Amino acid sequence: MDKAGRATGTPPDAHDGWIVVETLAEPIDGGALGTVVAKDGRAKEWTALQRSVPNKRVADAARAVVASVVETGVETSVSVPGMRVPLRAVPVAGPSRAVHGVLLYVGDDADASPPDVTGWDWTSADRLFEYTTEMDRMVPRESGRGPSATAFEFFDRNEDAESAMYLMVALFDADPGTRWDGAITLRTSRGPRPLRIALRTVHDEASRDDRITHGLSIALRDDEFVSPGPSFEAFALRSLTRDSPTAIALIDAERVRLTRWLTEPVPDILWKGQVDQRDTPHPEDIARIVSAYRHMHEWVDRKVEIPGVRLRRVDGGWTVVDLRATRIPHERFLMVEFQPVGFSSEPDPVPVTDTGYPGRGPRPSDRKR
CATH class of the missing domain: 3.30.450.20 (PAS domain)
Structure with missing residues (x-):
């Protein structure tokens, strides 16, 4: 002993x-x-x-x-x-x-x-x-x-x-x-x-x-043992739109990166990093998403909606979702609702070797006060 x-x-x-x-x-x-x-x-x-x-x-x-x-x-x-x-x-x-x-x-x-x-x-x-x-x-x-x-x-x-x-x-x-x-x-x-x-x-x-x-x-x-801290899930449940098949994720507004799912994710989606490094959204939707998240990061907007975002499916084609983002008070994260609204069979213009949006936003020293 x-x-x-x-x-x-x-x-x-x-x-x-x-x-x-x-x-x-x-x-x-x-x-x-x-x-x-x-x-x-x-x-x-x-x-x-x-x-x-x-x-x-x-x-x-x-x-x-x-x-x-x-x-x-x-x-x-x-x-x-x-x-x-x-x-x-x-x-x-x-x-x-x-x-x-x-x-x-x-x-x-x-x-x-x-x-x-x-x-x-x-x-x-x-x-x-x-x-x-x-x-x-x-x-x-x-x-x-x-x-x-x-x-x-x-x-x-x-x-x-x-x-x-x-x-x-x-x-x-x-x-x-x-x-x-x-x-x-x-x-x-x-x-x-x-x-x-x-x-x-x-x-x-x-x-x-x-x-x-x-x-x-x-x-x-x-x-x-680390005692559990404040629940992001509780915030997510308060943010849910009633009676909708909504999935919710936590997004880092500085890096424009999906950090965590707070509910079950949107099904049958090929998420970046699981198989290759292509961005999950259609390339024509990336600019809209990044622009909206940047505005929220700078506190220009606290909430924003981005309709008609196409997400790459595992078996080909796209699931179309409407995004609704809410800035979490005193945090750098966005709570983003993914509400499926349809499907698209349009061709995928992105080669599998593409590495997507670099996710390099402002460094912490560049944050607006």
Whole structure:
């Protein structure tokens, strides 16, 4: 039993003894590689490694083993020279196999099972989370689905809309060189599961917007549960037009991106990011949508209607919907109602290789006061 268990009479937790070191980006100006973002199943505020281990000699050995694991991607066990203190370091790989983090155990119980920690990437241009198969331990994938998810699919797994929204805003706004941390609660088959999220955004020439965000999802103790915040669903229900087959989504007005479905989505639509990167609306409707959302973002209008928008169907052709957008007070998001009104069989003028509207609106520093 660990020291905390002896002092309190509580049984040890599976997270006890484990230190999570993020290695999401190269150190700046020769600084130390990695910072501690969780310890013993609890969040830590980007803490230097030497502040999370017993003494300087152990810290020096820990930094060396972390650097080795990041370089090789191989789990390593060593002893601190002259102290016989075991160190175990387990890599956490991202989708490209680069090491996003290292799980570090200091002490005699280093054969304990490590906590669930997974690495992932987010590309804002494609609006996609790319996972590793390790994510299946937290959220099992549907049969036939690859290790990726769109923003609104991510929301389907979240217990608390408010905390998940903070994460999405951070991802949409992230610039190279920035970092963010927070907590969310995943909805799983065994109940709500609290996660610590740490992310860094770096320059990436291979990305269409020259940036990529690397992230870690870290399972925390059950008592780190995030209490549900204000309900966007309640706002959605108040916004519904009576007796209409309306679907409602949350749209980021700055990036003009569908962020989350608050009801069941419009059926049989080929949403951007699920198969390819084409915009879902017909290209002739994109300009109308972007213009209306921009006006609402600048508070020129609080509500707007956009009739006759064509949405690409999975089996070809278009579902025609009338859109009704409402600006959420004190938020950057729009509540958009999709009311189906018909179908169109006109040809699709967009090649499957098209990447659509870039979604690069004003940066946060450019917002109107």
